[in-house]
Amino acid sequence: MSLAEEYTGTDEDSRLSQSVAHLRRNRRAYLLIAPAAVFLLAVVGYPILETFRLSLYRSPADSTIETFVGLQHYVEIVNSDIFYRLIWQTGRWVLVGVAGKTLLGLLIAVHLKGDIKGRKFFRTAFLIPWGIPYAISAVVFRWIEHPQFGYLNAVLLKLGVIEQGIGILGNPDIAWLGVVVADIWIGTPFMAIIFLAGLQSIPQDLYEAAAIDGAERWHQFRYITLPQLKSVILMATLLSTIWTFVSFDVIWTMTGGGPISTTATLVIHIYQVGLQNGNLGRGAAYSVIGFLFLLLFAIVYLRVYTRGGDEL
Amino acid sequence: MTMAGHDRSGLRRVRVYGVLIALLGIMMFPFYAMFSSTFKPESEIFSAPATLVPSDPSISAYLDVWTQTDVVLWIANSFVISLGTVVLTLLLAIPAAYSCARNDFVGKRTFLLAVLVVQMFAPVVLIVGLFDVITQFGLFNTYLAVIIPAAAFTLPFNIWMLYGYFKTVPVALEESARIDGASQLQVLTKIVLPLTKPALVASITYTFLYAWNRLLFVLTFLTDSGKYNIPRGVFSMVGALQTDWRMMLTVSVIGIIPLLILFAFLEQYIVAGMTAGAVKE
Numbered sequence: 001m002s003l004a005e006e007y008t009g010t011d012e013d014s015r016l017s018q019s020v021a022h023l024r025r026n027r028r029a030y031l032l033i034a035p036a037a038v039f040l041l042a043v044v045g046y047p048i049l050e051t052f053r054l055s056l057y058r059s060p061a062d063s064t065i066e067t068f069v070g071l072q073h074y075v076e077i078v079n080s081d082i083f084y085r086l087i088w089q090t091g092r093w094v095l096v097g098v099a100g101k102t103l104l105g106l107l108i109a110v111h112l113k114g115d116i117k118g119r120k121f122f123r124t125a126f127l128i129p130w131g132i133p134y135a136i137s138a139v140v141f142r143w144i145e146h147p148q149f150g151y152l153n154a155v156l157l158k159l160g161v162i163e164q165g166i167g168i169l170g171n172p173d174i175a176w177l178g179v180v181v182a183d184i185w186i187g188t189p190f191m192a193i194i195f196l197a198g199l200q201s202i203p204q205d206l207y208e209a210a211a212i213d214g215a216e217r218w219h220q221f222r223y224i225t226l227p228q229l230k231s232v233i234l235m236a237t238l239l240s241t242i243w244t245f246v247s248f249d250v251i252w253t254m255t256g257g258g259p260i261s262t263t264a265t266l267v268i269h270i271y272q273v274g275l276q277n278g279n280l281g282r283g284a285a286y287s288v289i290g291f292l293f294l295l296l297f298a299i300v301y302l303r304v305y306t307r308g309g310d311e312l
Numbered sequence: 313m314t315m316a317g318h319d320r321s322g323l324r325r326v327r328v329y330g331v332l333i334a335l336l337g338i339m340m341f342p343f344y345a346m347f348s349s350t351f352k353p354e355s356e357i358f359s360a361p362a363t364l365v366p367s368d369p370s371i372s373a374y375l376d377v378w379t380q381t382d383v384v385l386w387i388a389n390s391f392v393i394s395l396g397t398v399v400l401t402l403l404l405a406i407p408a409a410y411s412c413a414r415n416d417f418v419g420k421r422t423f424l425l426a427v428l429v430v431q432m433f434a435p436v437v438l439i440v441g442l443f444d445v446i447t448q449f450g451l452f453n454t455y456l457a458v459i460i461p462a463a464a465f466t467l468p469f470n471i472w473m474l475y476g477y478f479k480t481v482p483v484a485l486e487e488s489a490r491i492d493g494a495s496q497l498q499v500l501t502k503i504v505l506p507l508t509k510p511a512l513v514a515s516i517t518y519t520f521l522y523a524w525n526r527l528l529f530v531l532t533f534l535t536d537s538g539k540y541n542i543p544r545g546v547f548s549m550v551g552a553l554q555t556d557w558r559m560m561l562t563v564s565v566i567g568i569i570p571l572l573i574l575f576a577f578l579e580q581y582i583v584a585g586m587t588a589g590a591v592k593e
Contacts, residue, residue: 032411036404043464047441133525135543136564151345154362197587246434249527267436274440283440290437
């Protein structure tokens with residue numbers, strides 16, 4: 001940044017006076033960002049600090065009495081079995097969810113790319129699952145997967161895949177799959193739209209040259225489309241990883257984390273412990289662990305976003 | 313083009329449309345399940361196995377829903393919350409984005425990157441801290457308890473979106489208006505904002521949808537059922553033992569109709585907004 005360069009090689013005094021001059025010169029600029037900056041500090045920054053502070057206290061939601069307990073919450077969490085089960089359940093939730101969204105999104109985008117009649121109609125239709133309330137999608141999937149009256153069982157029975165209705169969401173072994181399907185359905189449109197935009201920015205003459213060389217369609221996809229789309233795929237899967245990691249409304253509405261906590265992820269557990277059970281301190285400690293994961297994702301994201309120089 | 317080549321590309325087109333229609337069928341199936349169920353009479357909804365097509369279609373659910381549920385109240389609350397969030401977000405985002413686009417000052421880069429990090433800071437990991445802050449400020453059970461956090465988490469997208477567009481408005485245009493005696497506010501409202509209409513529409517749509525669709529804040533900060541929005545209303549209909557599926561699915565259909573209208577008219581802006589972050593030109 002040019003301003004930083006101006007400062008190099010000056011002593012403390014003139015640096016201070018230059019700073020004051022800079023502030024004065026840009027007073028209006030600072031005044032205009034101030035409301036947004038103050039607002040974000042108050043509504044996001046302060047709760048972050050509050051979460052760190054609370055995580056060091058025993059603090060029931062229904063009482064004003066807080067007891068300082070130091071790192072006790074963290075020690076207990078790391079020594080509990082539930083923590084490792086949550087990591088495993090969150091891991092499979094994110095992995096399967098993001099993989100499903102990416103593959104389905106890619107499949108849609110590749111087929112929407114060409115000279116398609118009614119592309120606008122298709123694009124709008126594919127977009128809808130992304131844009132409606134998650135709670136509504138969740139109850140609709142609950143209805144589809146209903147053990148007695150659900151459409152899924154009706155279709156599977158008709159096709160002869162099963163002989164009697166199965167209850168997916170009540171079965172601890174497969175309930176998470178019943179929920180992840182809904183999450184994939186909701187998250188796929190975003191991926192499809194992003195990939196479509198990425199595909200449309202690939203120069204057409206690359207394909208024309210390949211066609212002259214007689215490249216098979218799979219080879220075109222493998223050696224032109226995928227490499228050209230690499231950065232878009234990276235960015236989209238990274239964002240999708242974050243959103244799948246923090247997905248709350250769908251799980252909460254479909255199972256509330258059950259049966260026997262098998263569909264609970266880290267963020268579901270934060271909510272159960274901190275707000276449902278009113279153990280703010282313990283919930284805050286789990287939140288801080290959630291921060292660490294997000295921080296990791298954020299570092300990777302910023303690395304990717306700001307790669308290739310300063311474009312701000 | 314030879315006949316053989318023509319046949320091959322024709323076949324390929326058939327295959328592409330075939331795959332597209334199959335994918336569309338899969339993605340639309342949940343909507344079909346929702347819509348078709350609302351036209352079944354009560355006896356048919358609770359029959360196993362489910363009938364894929366209503367055998368005796370009836371619109372009675374759409375007549376009952378107004379008296380048997382609070383759907384009108386929930387829709388009204390959804391509008392209050394969504395519009396409130398849009399107004400608050402724009403009031404904060406426009407000046408900030410404009411300032412960053414027009415000035416080069418120390419801390420700008422930090423500010424913009426910090427905003428980007430907020431975008432990634434999902435509300436649910438902050439919910440315990442937010443709960444503490446919302447109660448401290450006495451906002452619990454007010455619309456503001458939902459509007460304020462929703463605005464905070466839509467602000468990053470809005471600032472970046474508008475910042476990107478404001479940069480494309482030529483400074484010369486503004487300078488000539490200033491010479492003609494227009495105030496800075498007039499320049500912003502009369503020249504800059506009209507030129508950035510696509511970005512504004514994308515911002516407003518994104519913010520509106522975000523506030524309309526989210527359950528978390530209402531679930532946590534509003535226990536007063538008179539302030540429930542559509543997602544919270546639908547959630548409240550899920551019973552521990554029994555659920556009135558016919559009414560719940562009908563409310564769901566009504567709750568997404570405003571969104572379908574929005575999509576039909578503003579699809580291109582929504583897509584522009586979605587791709588702005590991930591696909592760099």
